[in-house]
Amino acid sequence: MSETTQAVILLSGGLDSTVVAAYAAENYDKSHFLFADYGQKTVERERQAFDDMVDRFQPASARVLDLTWLRELGTAANSALFDEGVKLTAENRSSEYVPARNTVLLAAATALAETLEADAVLIGSTGGDRTCPDNSPAFIDAFRTVIREGTMTDRPITVVAPLIKLDKIGVIRLGMELNAPFELSWSCHNNQGDVACGQCSNCEARRGAFAELGTADPISYEQ
DSSP states (O other): OOOOOEEEEEOOSSHHHHHHHHHHHHHOSEEEEEEEEOOOTTHHHHHHHHHHHHHHHOOSEEEEEEOTHHHHHHHHTTOTTSOTTOOOOSTTGGGGOOTTHHHHHHHHHHHHHHHHTOSEEEOOOOSSSOOOGGGSHHHHHHHHHHHHHHOOOSSOOEEEOTTTTOOHHHHHHHHHHTTOOGGGOOOOSSOOSSEEOSOSHHHHHHHHHHHHHTOOOSSEEOO
C-alpha cells in the first residue's frame, strides 16, 4: 500500500493560491491550508476568501498564522500593503514588498510540514512580470536547500511552486482545467468589500489576463 501524500498550502485567498489549492487537491491525498495574518489592510477580505476555500476544498486542516508583528516592519519599510491612506496602483507596485515575508511564510509552513510529516509546501509564486524577489525561481531553489540543511525529518520536504513558469494567463488556464473556484478568490490590494479596485497591480494583471482569454472574471471591479 502506498503512503498517503500530504501538502501544506500557503493560501492567501488570491487567484494564484486558489489555483494552487486546486492543484493540491488533484495531486495530494491530504491538504493542510495555512493563512497568514501579517497585519495587511485587506486581511478581513482575504480571510473571507480563505474561509470560503476551506468550505469548498475541505482540507484535512486549516490554520491561521499570527504574523502581525510583520506590520511594524513593513510599515517602517514603507510598504503600502499596511497604509490605508495609500492606494496601490500598477505604478507604485514596488510598495507591495514586505521585508522577508515569503521567507517567514515558508519557514512557518515548513515547520508545520515537518510536524505533520508532510511531503511538500506549496506556494503560489508565478512567472511572468514579478515585483518581489522572494517570488523568484532562485529564491524557491534556495529555500529548498534551507529545508534540506535545516530540518531533522526522515521524510523529505520540498517546496513546490506549480505556477512558477506560468504568466497570469497561464495560471488562469491551469485553473480552468482544475475547476479552481475563481469566484471565491480575492486579489485586490486596496479594497475590503465585494468590489475590487481594478487599479492595483494584482487587479490589473488579473483583469488583463481574463480579457486576453476572452473569459469573464467572476468578481466585480470599481473601474
